[in-house]
Amino acid sequence: xxxxxxxxxxxxxxxxxxxxxxxxxxxxxxxxxxxxxxxxxxxxxxxxxxxxxxxxxxxxxxxxxxxxxxxxxxxxxxxxxxxxxxxxxxxxxxxxxxxxxxxxxxxxxxxxxxxxxxxxxxxxxxxxxxxxxxxxxxxxxxxxxxxxxxxxxxxxx
Amino acid sequence: xxxxxxxxxxxxxxxxxxxxxxxxxxxxxxxxxxxxxxxxxxxxxxxxxxxxxxxxxxxxxxxxxxxxxxxxxxxxxxxxxxxxxxxxxxxxxxxxxxxxxxxxxxxxxxxxxxxxxxxxxxxxxxxxxxxxxxxxxxxxxxxxxxxxxxxxxxxxxxxxxxxxxxxxxxxxxxxxxxxxxxxxxxxxxxxxxxxxxxxxxxxxxxxxxxxxxxxxxxxxxxxxxxxxxxxxxxxxxxxxxxxxxxxxxxxxxxxxxxxxxxxxxxxxxxxxxxxxxxxxxxxxxxxx
Numbered sequence: 543x544x545x546x547x548x549x550x551x552x553x554x555x556x557x558x559x560x561x562x563x564x565x566x567x568x569x570x571x572x573x574x575x576x577x578x579x580x581x582x583x584x585x586x587x588x589x590x591x592x593x594x595x596x597x598x599x600x601x602x603x604x605x606x607x608x609x610x611x612x613x614x615x616x617x618x619x620x621x622x623x624x625x626x627x628x629x630x631x632x633x634x635x636x637x638x639x640x641x642x643x644x645x646x647x648x649x650x651x652x653x654x655x656x657x658x659x660x661x662x663x664x665x666x667x668x669x670x671x672x673x674x675x676x677x678x679x680x681x682x683x684x685x686x687x688x689x690x691x692x693x694x695x696x697x698x699x
Numbered sequence: 700x701x702x703x704x705x706x707x708x709x710x711x712x713x714x715x716x717x718x719x720x721x722x723x724x725x726x727x728x729x730x731x732x733x734x735x736x737x738x739x740x741x742x743x744x745x746x747x748x749x750x751x752x753x754x755x756x757x758x759x760x761x762x763x764x765x766x767x768x769x770x771x772x773x774x775x776x777x778x779x780x781x782x783x784x785x786x787x788x789x790x791x792x793x794x795x796x797x798x799x800x801x802x803x804x805x806x807x808x809x810x811x812x813x814x815x816x817x818x819x820x821x822x823x824x825x826x827x828x829x830x831x832x833x834x835x836x837x838x839x840x841x842x843x844x845x846x847x848x849x850x851x852x853x854x855x856x857x858x859x860x861x862x863x864x865x866x867x868x869x870x871x872x873x874x875x876x877x878x879x880x881x882x883x884x885x886x887x888x889x890x891x892x893x894x895x896x897x898x899x900x901x902x903x904x905x906x907x908x909x910x911x912x913x914x915x916x917x918x919x920x921x922x923x924x925x926x927x928x929x930x931x932x933x934x935x936x937x938x939x940x941x942x943x944x945x946x947x948x949x950x951x952x953x954x955x956x957x958x959x960x961x962x963x964x965x966x967x968x969x970x971x972x973x974x975x976x977x978x979x980x981x982x983x984x985x986x987x
Contacts, residue, residue, distance in 0.1 A: 594802060611750060673801055675887075
């Protein structure tokens with residue numbers, strides 16, 4: 543068996559250390575080693591966005607990042623989105639707007655929407671739909687998702 | 700994924716030595732958006748991924764009066780967020796903005812797009828139109844190859860044992876020049892090109908064309924530079940008949956296959972449409 547790698551990174555603001563095999567993806571390390579199961583495995587080939595995390599400020603598919611690559615980097619997962627004072631406006635708007643059905647795509651959508659609002663606090667509907675094109679909802683609840691994102695943008699102002 | 704080794708060399712010399720030792724059992728990892736999927740799905744059988752992102756040279760991104768240099772591992776997002784590139788090499792922005800979604804653009808590099816050597820790669824035609832040159836590091840030193848000569852078959856490149864792509868270099872920005880990339884897909888986002896066209900034009904003070912390059916994707920086993928189509932524009936005022944002639948020459952050079960994305964006749968038709976439209980955008984940019 544291949545020797546395990548010792549990786550140290552920052553996850554949701556805290557130092558995290560884990561052991562992984564060289565073949566493990568960041569998604570596998572988050573879920574299986576760090577027990578952060580918010581990021582979901584949907585397609586496992588970079589099409590669906592269910593595994594989205596923010597890596598050093600950039601939205602990425604964690605299934606398309608090798609765990610070994612994140613040594614020294616900063617990772618934000620869905621578990622790091624809420625503050626101690628309560629849910630993030632995106633989480634509130636998704637809940638209040640019922641912008642989820644089965645929920646598998648939701649963590650990825652919220653991370654992607656956060657990346658959108660961090661970059662563009664006043665997105666148009668077109669901006670939001672364009673930015674979220676890499677996230678798939680198999681329940682096809684896109685309208686409610688887009689509405690929740692736009693409402694969260696308003697709520698943040 | 701099968702058991703592999705992860706290597707992260709810090710210098711060009713260490714990387715070429717490692718690659719030379721492993722041969723085709725090792726493959727470069729830059730953004731990983733193609734290679735990780737290929738290894739996971741068993742479409743590429745390798746023993747080692749070589750992460751080159753700790754090597755300074757592959758992360759270089761400079762755009763000034765001397766030209767443009769893009770390291771092989773620079774992700775798409777850093778290219779389209781660069782104001783100097785958007786101003787001087789706007790055609791490049793067309794391509795890097797439509798490769799995958801935001802998540803892919805955070806990681807995917809033009810170097811990876813070229814080395815993956817897909818005939819339908821969205822990044823390659825405009826690299827060719829902009830006269831990009833590839834710097835390749837290898838066990839015997841470095842060599843340079845024009846982008847249009849880099850791919851030799853679907854998934855195959857000129858890279859030999861121990862070699863890897865370090866950077867692209869482009870000539871200095873020109874006044875009254877413009878470039879553009881357009882592709883056809885049957886939806887708005889997130890699809891593989893049925894046909895892609897990357898073009899560049901250079902005008903003189905009287906708006907006559909002094910140079911032009913036309914490159915195509917998804918109509919041949921490799922991305923295609925159609926030199927005669929560009930040459931047909933030189934000396935013209937880039938009027939309708941001139942554009943139509945260039946489009947016809949591009950259609951003649953295309954050797955498309957029929958597949959689920961479109962049949963050969965349809966693709967040949969699209970070449971004519973896209974070449975004319977891309978030229979119109981490039982001309983507009985050259986004049987503004």
